[in-house]
Amino acid sequence: MSTPLLRIEALTAAAFQPFGEVIEASPTAQHFAINGGNTLRFHDLARLDAGPDGRMMVSIFRGQPRQLPFAVSMLERHPKGSQAFMPLSGQPYLVVVAPPGPPPGVDTLRAFLASPQQGVNYAAGVWHHPLLALHQACDFLVLDRMGSGPNCDEIQLQHKVMLSL
Ligand SMILES: NC(=O)N[C@@H](O)C(=O)O
């Protein structure tokens, strides 16, 4: 039996709501002028969470491009804190997620194509695939938890799914 294709959806705040937030300078986001009108502030776009005993840290991930079609065989989650990615290299990328809680399955997996102007913030415990950069090596600004104890659970999918554009 061939490995099923996972449908890839356009990334929107509404579609991503069960998993976290989309970070983008959207006209629908709360925004207001600052700095004497020189600057527009797109305000409070994501809920960053390091838990009661952690702190947020800033990193840069340089992801090598994934070759498509790509087999999704595992996901991970960070139970103690959120994790946000903001693209820096002007390329789209893929996001694969499943709701927090039960092990992800073909019926709960979702895939999104993020534009170069869209970041994502995974809420704590949301299942997601590690960075899926496309086309070239891409840098991402990453905001996630520094703290004690393990904060990355990995799970192998019972049934693989394929990503293709
Ligand atoms: N392991 C790590 O820091 N990266 C992953 O969490 C990821 O989501 O890419």
Ligand code: NI
């Ligand atoms: Ni992660």
